[in-house]
Amino acid sequence: MLGHRLSEWCGHGPILEEDIALANVSLDLIGQATLYLHLAGEVEAKGRNEDALAYFREAVEFRNVQMVELPKGDFAFTIVRQFFFDVYNYHLSEQLAKSSSVELAGIAAKGYKEARYHLRHSSEWVQRLGDGTEESHARAQKAVNDLWRFTGEMFMSDEVDQRLKTGGIGADLDAIRQKWSAIVGDVLTRATLSVPTDTFMLAGGRQGRHTEYLGHMLSEMQIVARSHPGAEW
């Protein structure tokens, strides 16, 4: 989802160098997604591969957190959202790389290397925007405020997550939340941005209850594939 939103910047970035940078992150993320979805299809064992899962599921069947399906907004919104995700993805991948599932660990190890670069890029930009001009500061702060209530969902675990964690396959989301809060607090502060204090958090994406944005995004993303069911590309 996030890769898709990032790819919407192609040809429209604020400077050529950044166009290339965002496309790189987009490619890494879609690459990771392809591997994870492929594994999911195999584990499900109903004959669905990564394309079937990406292009032929309805919105309510998707399990991503709501934060990643939100429209790209301005550059500040994209960067802050990316930063929030990168801190999470970095720590999640680090843990999953030690998963007792060999396949999962392999995918996560690759994701971890990539997440380090992504995090460096997004955290540097958060600082430049927060501590740049008045305008960039205002936009960055607005992005932080608008995104805050979506950040809790990343760390909510249900019984499936608990079982996976106990089995050594999944990650300890509570531990990740703590690291996330510390790092985010530190970077935002250094960027002269204030950390929101409200504790209300939206959720539902993991249960298939998404924002209205996802439907529109999927309409666009899936249209060609669905217009020619069974075709090869």
Place this chain on the structure above:
Amino acid sequence: MNQQTTDPSEEALNAAFEARIAAGETIEPKDWMPDRYRTQLIRMMSQHAHSEIVGMLPEGNWITRAPSLKRKMSLIAKVQDEAGHGLYIYCGTETLGVDRAELVDQLLTGKAKYSSIFNYPTLSWADMGVIGWFVDGAAIVNQTVLAKASYGPYARAMIRICKEENFHKKQGYEIVATLARGTPEQKAMVQDAVNRWWWPSIMMLGPSDANSPNTAELIRWRVKRKTNDELRERFIDLTVPQAQAVDLTLPDPDLKYNETTGHWEHGQIDWDEFWAVVKGNGPCNRERLQARRDAHEEGRWVREAAEAYAEKHQRAETSNAA
């Protein structure tokens, strides 16, 4: 051509320059060069760079609708490559003493040209295959010879670019081949795309030699290596068998093979359409430029922020060191 007041030392410099060119030497940024050589290079190189950047838009249009994850990634990578190519060439152009901001300004105000082909709309997924096949194909025919251009930075940028461009063309043709042997709808989709892109692609190689006054001088200076008609002929010779191989027809009823010359002859090109598009009246000229202007405008605050941050932290460093 303006009359310059030449004096013996300038004549000597010119003669030495022409001799270096004739000897196949490479001209580097700090070497003496006639002003006209420099201005022609700036024009050619910046036009090339602008084309790469504007070229991201027609293909970028289909990223969000790419029908498989693999194709989605390929397309993003291709568009990203084009950004990179634009960047290599802008930086190469800057070695001639002009700032990128000025070049970008020329593009956005409509003063600079870019390849006419990018003023056509992409209307179906099949366009992604056909563009790779035809447009990158034509670009390769043009660029392979430029890899030996006389100006060092341009030639070096071209070598980097050619490696990546070949890959794009292959990917495009692979998409075309897959569609051509797919469902009847897919086959119709790709044939339609071929019908729309063929003529603009062969026009992309430039006006016919009779209408290209700059060509002779540029060839002497090894900034252009072949004439437009020569490049066009090469492109058509390469492409016709490729179309035959996937059972697609090219929309030229007069296309026929000449046994004597060993080349394919083509029908009448509608140069009126070409000039209309070059002058700004193609289907997408305004949209393309507007998109670039919007990106530039909306990016202004971002660029300013990065600069402000850099300044603040530089000052902090120097005052810490003091």
Place this chain on the structure above:
Amino acid sequence: MPKSTSERRPRTLPEENGASQWPLWEVFSQGEGGAPHEHVGSLHAADAEMALQNARDVYARRGPVVSLWVVPSAAITASPSDEAGPFFDPGADKIYRHPQFYKVPRGLKGF
């Protein structure tokens, strides 16, 4: 006087309402197997950290790159061209003549 490299006057940066300009950096990359760093091109960036990240995105996407160096172009001193001769000017010790390498006070027109 003949037109030559020494005659080309550096221009001021265009006043594109605010003229925010990121400086030019040269990029050097080192491949595997003990190879030396090679000049691969240039890019614009506001500071060193961004320059390094952009260098990785632009110049190290394909092929194994062990190390990247980025240097502000203005910091590089180059040997004079062989053809320097009687038209040599001190500014010709830059790698090429770029408007940014010559600080002209803003607002000064007529260059």
